[in-house]
Amino acid sequence: MSSIDSKVEKGYFGEFGGSFVPDELKVILDNIGKQFEKYKDDPEFIEEFRYYLKEYVGRENPLTFAKNLTQKIGGAKIYLKREDLNHTGAHKINNALGQILLAKRMGAKRIIAETGAGQHGVATATASAMIGLPCTIYMGKLDTERQALNVFRMQLLGAEVVAVDKGRGRLKEAVDEAFEDLVKNHEDTFYLIGSAVGPYPYPEMVKHFQSIISLESKQQILEKEGKLPTAIVACTGGGSNAIGSFANYIEDEGVRLIGVEPLEAPTISEGVPAVFHGYISLTLFDENGDPKPTNSIAAGLDYQGVGPEHSYLHSIGRGEYVTASGQEALEALQELSKVEGIIPALESSHAVAHSMKLAKELNKDDIIIVNISGRGDKDVNQVYDMLTK
Ligand SMILES: *Cc1c(COP(=O)(O)O)cnc(C)c1O
Numbered sequence: 001m002s003s004i005d006s007k008v009e010k011g012y013f014g015e016f017g018g019s020f021v022p023d024e025l026k027v028i029l030d031n032i033g034k035q036f037e038k039y040k041d042d043p044e045f046i047e048e049f050r051y052y053l054k055e056y057v058g059r060e061n062p063l064t065f066a067k068n069l070t071q072k073i074g075g076a077k078i079y080l081k082r083e084d085l086n087h088t089g090a091h092k093i094n095n096a097l098g099q100i101l102l103a104k105r106m107g108a109k110r111i112i113a114e115t116g117a118g119q120h121g122v123a124t125a126t127a128s129a130m131i132g133l134p135c136t137i138y139m140g141k142l143d144t145e146r147q148a149l150n151v152f153r154m155q156l157l158g159a160e161v162v163a164v165d166k167g168r169g170r171l172k173e174a175v176d177e178a179f180e181d182l183v184k185n186h187e188d189t190f191y192l193i194g195s196a197v198g199p200y201p202y203p204e205m206v207k208h209f210q211s212i213i214s215l216e217s218k219q220q221i222l223e224k225e226g227k228l229p230t231a232i233v234a235c236t237g238g239g240s241n242a243i244g245s246f247a248n249y250i251e252d253e254g255v256r257l258i259g260v261e262p263l264e265a266p267t268i269s270e271g272v273p274a275v276f277h278g279y280i281s282l283t284l285f286d287e288n289g290d291p292k293p294t295n296s297i298a299a300g301l302d303y304q305g306v307g308p309e310h311s312y313l314h315s316i317g318r319g320e321y322v323t324a325s326g327q328e329a330l331e332a333l334q335e336l337s338k339v340e341g342i343i344p345a346l347e348s349s350h351a352v353a354h355s356m357k358l359a360k361e362l363n364k365d366d367i368i369i370v371n372i373s374g375r376g377d378k379d380v381n382q383v384y385d386m387l388t389k
């Protein structure tokens with residue numbers, strides 16, 4: 001197991017990953033990869049990233065002992081990694097910031113991104129405003145209508161939101177449009193991808209910037225408990241908060257890495273390997289071979305694909321991937337809110353739901369770290385509707 005990293009070829013995680021895009025685009029993406037490799041270990045770049053993580057995002061965030069929840073369940077100790085306390089209320093800003101700083105080093109004059117639910121669009125618009133670069137966010141037309149408030153947030157932050165009125169007006173069409181823009185304008189434009197998905201180099205790059213989560217949590221748990229946790233639990237949509245939470249424990253064989261998918265979008269549990277959005281990973285298809293529509297209550301997890309490294313960790317048995325239903329997540333959201341005074345995002349609530357089950361099965365000297373990927377403020381209207389209608 002200790003040779004996991006050396007087995008990972010550039011852009012590939014076992015049989016997963018790679019870059020399946022037109023040649024013209026591949027050249028552009030490979031160059032982003034080269035620049036990323038160049039700057040990621042550059043002391044000045046690291047210092048700048050750390051500066052903004054501290055002064056702008058508010059890191060490090062706490063690893064909170066969930067004393068009441070632990071007592072109530074009566075099994076393993078539960079700790080919460082508090083990404084919900086970041087500026088903008090979730091983990092996405094870590095990655096947006098890292099890529100913006102890379103874009104600046106590469107001399108980009110303009111940022112583009114695509115977003116489905118709007119959360120990545122908001123993180124990108126935020127980081128762009130902070131660094132002073134204009135930004136264009138592509139969004140399926142149907143999604144702009146469903147997520148009108150997030151569109152307005154992006155506009156407040158100075159972004160231009162382009163409603164893509166093609167195909168079904170969803171994320172896929174927005175991704176296509178963003179790649180087209182990049183091919184046309186790559187001389188001065190940087191494409192900022194929001195999860196550990198997409199062709200090389202994005203899965204590596206997003207993991208790198210999100211691995212700050214486990215860099216902190218490892219140090220924090222060693223300080224508090226003097227030992228490593230039994231398990232890390234994180235929700236898995238595209239997989240960025242999960243891979244960031246796992247990253248610094250992958251080599252620690254004794255630490256279980258558990259990704260929690262929504263029962264309504266069980267990509268790893270039920271998907272098959274395929275090229276989707278430019279890379280090979282497990283993907284959900286319907287009986288006609290079309291990407292299968294998913295139906296999670298958590299917009300950030302409602303996706304047929306997943307980052308390639310998760311498919312790989314699953315294939316070699318290093319990662320465990322389980323599901324939690326929307327109903328279980330809704331109950332976990334209410335439980336954590338009542339017992340600890342912390343309202344988790346609906347996405348994170350899937351991880352909380354599984355952690356509560358797992359804690360019961362484990363002993364008092366076991367430790368679970370659950371990643372609270374975001375705060376639930378964005379979800380209270382939806383939760384209100386679900387509980388009252
Ligand atoms: C976007 C989002 C997710 C899902 O994205 P990952 O890339 O899987 O982390 C999870 N939680 C929150 C709060 C989000 O905003």
